[in-house]
Amino acid sequence: MNELIPLMVIVPLMAALLISAFSRFNTATKVFAFVVAICLPIIPIASNYGLHYFGGYAPMLDNVTSVMYHPAITYSFTFLQQIFIAMIGLLTFLVVFVYLTKYRKVSGPYLFLLFLGTAAVTAMLLTDDIFHMFVFFEILALAQVGIVAASSIDYSYEMALKYMVLGSIGSPIMLLGIGFLLALTGSVNVTDIAAAVHNGLVDATSPVFLMSLGLIFFGWLYASGLPPFHTIKSGIYSKAEPHGAALLQSFTVISMISIVLIMFRIYATLPIFEVLIVFFSILAMILGVSLALTQTDFRRMIGFLAVGELGFIGLGIGLGTNFSITAGLFQALNEIIITALLFIGFGAIVEATNEVDTRKLGGLLAYHPKVSIMLLIAGLAMAGVPPLSGFQSKLMLVQASLSCGFPEISILAIMVSIATFVVFVKTFYTMFLKPKPNDLDLEGKEVPRAMIFTMAILLIIVVLFGVYPDLVTSGISNFVGGIL
Amino acid sequence: MKLYDQIFNVVKQFRKLFSPGPVTNADVSGSITAEIFLIVSLVLAVILLRHVSVLLAGLATLVVAIVLITNIPLIPKFKIEQEDSLEKMLFYAVVTLSIIIAFLYWGGNLV
Numbered sequence: 036m037n038e039l040i041p042l043m044v045i046v047p048l049m050a051a052l053l054i055s056a057f058s059r060f061n062t063a064t065k066v067f068a069f070v071v072a073i074c075l076p077i078i079p080i081a082s083n084y085g086l087h088y089f090g091g092y093a094p095m096l097d098n099v100t101s102v103m104y105h106p107a108i109t110y111s112f113t114f115l116q117q118i119f120i121a122m123i124g125l126l127t128f129l130v131v132f133v134y135l136t137k138y139r140k141v142s143g144p145y146l147f148l149l150f151l152g153t154a155a156v157t158a159m160l161l162t163d164d165i166f167h168m169f170v171f172f173e174i175l176a177l178a179q180v181g182i183v184a185a186s187s188i189d190y191s192y193e194m195a196l197k198y199m200v201l202g203s204i205g206s207p208i209m210l211l212g213i214g215f216l217l218a219l220t221g222s223v224n225v226t227d228i229a230a231a232v233h234n235g236l237v238d239a240t241s242p243v244f245l246m247s248l249g250l251i252f253f254g255w256l257y258a259s260g261l262p263p264f265h266t267i268k269s270g271i272y273s274k275a276e277p278h279g280a281a282l283l284q285s286f287t288v289i290s291m292i293s294i295v296l297i298m299f300r301i302y303a304t305l306p307i308f309e310v311l312i313v314f315f316s317i318l319a320m321i322l323g324v325s326l327a328l329t330q331t332d333f334r335r336m337i338g339f340l341a342v343g344e345l346g347f348i349g350l351g352i353g354l355g356t357n358f359s360i361t362a363g364l365f366q367a368l369n370e371i372i373i374t375a376l377l378f379i380g381f382g383a384i385v386e387a388t389n390e391v392d393t394r395k396l397g398g399l400l401a402y403h404p405k406v407s408i409m410l411l412i413a414g415l416a417m418a419g420v421p422p423l424s425g426f427q428s429k430l431m432l433v434q435a436s437l438s439c440g441f442p443e444i445s446i447l448a449i450m451v452s453i454a455t456f457v458v459f460v461k462t463f464y465t466m467f468l469k470p471k472p473n474d475l476d477l478e479g480k481e482v483p484r485a486m487i488f489t490m491a492i493l494l495i496i497v498v499l500f501g502v503y504p505d506l507v508t509s510g511i512s513n514f515v516g517g518i519l
Numbered sequence: 520m521k522l523y524d525q526i527f528n529v530v531k532q533f534r535k536l537f538s539p540g541p542v543t544n545a546d547v548s549g550s551i552t553a554e555i556f557l558i559v560s561l562v563l564a565v566i567l568l569r570h571v572s573v574l575l576a577g578l579a580t581l582v583v584a585i586v587l588i589t590n591i592p593l594i595p596k597f598k599i600e601q602e603d604s605l606e607k608m609l610f611y612a613v614v615t616l617s618i619i620i621a622f623l624y625w626g627g628n629l630v
Contacts, residue, residue, distance in 0.1 A: 197605050204612055242624055249623040253616050263611035266601045307623065321560045326601060328553035329594055331546065394543055443566050450563070454556050461545045 039082035040112045041089070043120055044158045046074060047127070051150035058143020065135050068146050072131040075124030075153065079117045086111055102234075105224040110161040113517075114510035115364065119289060120157050122368060126285050126375055127153045129489040133278040133379065136485040145185050149282060152178035156289040165213050165297060166223040172209070172258060172294070175286055176202045182279045183271045191274040198271050201264060202257065209254020215247035216301070229300045239304050248302050252311060255298065259291030260342050261319045261349065269326075269338030277382020277486075280334070281375035284341050291345060292367050295352050299360075300518055309355045316349030317447065324454045332391050333381050333462055340417065340455060341374045347448065351432050354439050357519055361512045362431035368507060369424040369500060373417045376493040380410040383482040383490070384466065388475065393462060398471025406482050407467045409490045414459030416497045419452040424500035431508075529554070529592040553594050558587045 050071040058064050088094075092107035131149060135141060155175035162168050180202070184195035217223055219241075220231045231237050237244060255261075260268025268287065272280045295312070302308040323343025330336035348370065351363020383406050390396055400407045416423035419430070429452055436444035471477070500507065533542065533550045565583045569576035587593060600607060 194603070197603070197608065200605060201608060201612060204609070204616075208616065245623045246620065249616075249620045253619055256615070257612075263608065263615045266603065267608055270603050311619070311622075317564050321557065321564070322597075322601070325553040325557045325560075325594065326598065328549040328556070329546075329598060394546070441567070443563050447560055447563050450556065450560055454552065457549070457552050461549050465543070465545050 037083055037085040037087055037112075039078055040085065040087040040110050040161065043078050043082070043112075043161065044110075044154050046071060046078065047150040047154035047157065051147045051154065054150065055143050055147035058141070058146070061140055064143060064146070065141055068131055068141070068150075069135060071150070072128040075127050076121045077124075079112075079120040079124065082112060082117070084113050084117070102230065103226075104222070105163070105227055108167050109163040109224065109226075111163050112161060113514050115514040116160050118368065118507055118510065119160055119292075119371075122371055123153060123156055123285055123289060125492075126282060126371065129375075129379075129492060130278040130282045133483070133485045133489055134276075137278075137483060142185070144181070148178045148181040148185065149279075152182065152282065152286050156286050156293070159290055159293040163225050164223055165216065165225055165228070168293065168297060169206075169210055169213055172254075172290060173206055175290060176206060179271065179283055179286060182283060183275045186274060186276045186279060188274050188276070194267075194270045194274040198267050201267055205254050205257025205264070208250050209257075212247045212250030212252075212254065215243050215250065219243055219247070225297050225300055232301060232304060245305075248298075248305065248308060251294075251298060252308075255291070255294045256315060258287070258294055259345055259349070260287050261315045261345060262322055265319060265322055265339070265342040269323075269335060269342050272338035272341060272378070273332060273334040277334075277378050277385065280338075280382070281378040284374045284378065285371045287341075288345070288348070288367050288371050291348060292352075292364060295349070296518065299352065303355070303519075309353045312349050312353030313444070316346040316353055317444070318346070319343060319349065320346030320447065320451045324451050324458070327458050328454065328461075331393050333393055333466070334378075334385070334391055336393075336458065336462060337374065337377050337381060340377075340458060341370070343451060343455070344370045344374065344417065346451070347429065347432055350444065350448065351435065354435055354441070354444075356435060356439060357512060357515050358431065359435035359439065360515045360519075361508055362428055362435050364511045364515070365504065365508050366425075366428035366432060369416070369428050369497075372493050372496050372500075373413055373425055376413040376490055376497065377410065377417065379486055379489050379493070380406055380413060383486040384410075386486070387480045387482050388477065390475070393465040395472060395475065396466045397469040397475065398467070399477070400467040401471075402477045402480075403482055405487055406490070407463075409487075409494050411459075411463055411467075412494060413490075413497065414463065415456075416501070418456035418459055420456070422498075422501045424497045424504070427501055427504040427508075525591075532592050532595060550592075550594055554592055557593055557597070558584075558591075561587060 054064055054068055087110040088107035090107050094103050094105045096103055152175055155171040158171040159168050180195045180199050184192050219237050220228045222228055257264050275283055320343050323339045327336045327339035348363045348367045351359045416425040419425045433445045433448050533547055562584050565580045566576055568579050
C-alpha cells in the first residue's frame with residue numbers, strides 16, 4: 036500500500052486547513068482533530084516500505100552514461116521514516132489530546148499550527164528532494180513561530196519574533212547553498228546529487244561545492260538549535276505552552292536528523308564535514324548542560340538540556356560509522372520521547388502551582404506523587420541511568436567514540452551525562468523534596484488527568500526501549516548500512 | 520589562604536546570577552558544578568587537537584587551562600553572553616557563519 040506514503044503528509048496538511056476553515060464549529064472541530072490525530076501514528080505503521088514518485092514520473096536511465104535520473108519529487112519510506120513518523124504521530128495525538136481536554140473552546144488556528152508542523156516534519160523525513168525539504172523547513176519554521184506566539188506566557192510574542200528574525204538569516208543562507216548545489220549538478224534530487232559527487236562529476240574540493248556545504252550547514256545549525264542558536268531554541272521552548280514545547284522539541288530533532296542525513300549523503304566524502312558536526316555537537320553539549328545547571332526557571336532548564344542532548348545526536352552522526360550513526364539516531368528517538376515527557380510533566384507542575392521559579396517551590400512530592408515519580412524516572416532516563424532508553428543510546432555513543440579512537444569524546448559524553456544527572460537531582464530536591472514554602476498554596480489544585488495519561492504512555496515507551504533497544508536499533512542499523 | 524579567598528570570591532559573585540531573588544545552597548552548588556564542568560570539558564575538548572598535532576594539543580591544552588582557571592568565575596560571563604538579547608544572538612550567528620565559510624573556503628580541502 037505505497038499510496039499511504041503521501042497520505043502521511045496530506046492527512047495532517049488537509050486536516051490543518053479544514054480545522055482552520057471550520058473552527059467556529061467547536062464540537063465538530065474537536066471530534067475531527069481527535070480522529071485525525073489518532074490516524075497519524077496508524078498510517079505509517081500500516082504502510083509498506085517503498086518509494087512514491089509524485090506525478091508518476093519514474094526514474095529514467097540515461098543509456099549513454101548509464102546514470103539513473105529522478106525527475107519526480109520522490110518520497111522514500113523505510114524503517115527509519117516509519118519509526119520516526121509513527122513517534123511524531125503519537126506525540127501529536129497526545130499533545131492534541133492534552134490541548135482538547137484543557138480548553139472548552141478550542142482555537143482552530145492553534146490546531147492548524149500543530150498539524151501543519153507535523154505535516155512539515157513528516158515531509159522533511161520522507162523527501163529525497165533537497166528543495167522540497169527546504170520548502171517544508173520554511174513551513175515548519177512558521178508553524179514553530181506561530182505555536183510560540185499563540186501561547187499565553189509573558190513575552191512569548193517577543194521570543195517568537197526573535198526566532199523569526201534569526202530564521203530570516205538562517206533560511207535564505209541555506210537556500211543559497213541549495214542554489215549552489217543546483218548550479219553544480221543541475222538537480223535538486225538528493226540521490227542524483229550524491230551520485231554526481233561520488234562518480235566524480237562534481238569536484239568535491241571546488242570552492243563552490245565547499246561554499247554550498249558551509250551555507251547549508253549554517254542553515255542546519257539554525258534548524259537544529261545548535262550553537263549559536265541554542266539560546267533562542269531554549270528560549271522558544273520556555274515560552275511555549277508545555278504541550279506545544281513538547282511538540283516543538285520533537286520538530287527540532289526531526290528537522291535536525293532529516294537535514295543532516297541529506298548532508299551526509301552529499302558531503303560524506305569531505306572529512307571536514309564530520310569535523311564540523313563533531314565540533315558544534317561538543318559545543319552544544321558543553322554550553323547546554325552548563326547553562327542548564329544555573330537556571331532557576333525549570334522550563335528554561337529543560338530547554339537548555341534539550342539543546343545539550345542534541346549534541347549527542349550530532350556526535351553520533353559526526354563520528355560517521357554505522358554503529359555511531361545508529362546510536363545517534365536512536366538517541367534522537369529517545370530524546371523526542373524523554374524531552375516531551377519532561378516538558379509535559381513540568382507543564383503539569385505549572386498548571387498546579389502557577390510558578391516556574393524553582394526557588395519558590397517545594398514539597399510537591401506529597402501533593403503530586405504520580406507526576407513526581409514519573410518526572411524523576413524521565414530525568415534519570417535523560418541522564419542515562421539503566422535500564423532506561425537514554426542509557427542504551429548513550430552507552431552506544433560512548434562505545435562508538437571509543438571504537439573510533441576518540442576516548443576524549445567518550446569521557447566528555449559521560450561527564451555531560453553526570454552533569455545532567457546533577458541538574459535533575461538539584462531540581463528534584465528543590466521542587467519536590469525541600470519543605471514547602473509558606474506562601475505556596477497547593478490545596479485543591481489538581482494536575483489534569485490527560486497530562487498524567489500522556490506521561491504514562493511516554494514513560495512506557497521509555498522503559499520499553501530501555502529494556503528492548505533491539506526493537507529499533509536493528510532496523511535503524513539496516514537503514515544506515517544503506518546510506519553508507 | 521589566597522586560593523581559598525579566590526574561590527570564595529567566585530562563590531560570592533554567583534549571587535549576581537540569581538538576582539532578583541534569594542540564592543539557595545542548591546543554586547550555588549549548581550553554579551560551582553557548572554564552573555568546574557565548563558573548565559574540565561573545554562580542556563578535554565582541546566585535547567582532541569592531538570589528532571592534528573600532539574605538540575599543538577599539548578600547548579593549546581596548557582594555554583586554555585591557564586586562561587580558563589585565571590578567569591574564574593566563567594559562568595556569569597558565559598551567561599551574560601548567552602542572554603535573550605537579539606543583538607548578541609545576531610552577532611554570534613554572523614560570527615559563526617563567517618568562521619564556517621572562511622574555514623571551509625581556505626581550509627576545506629586540507630582536512
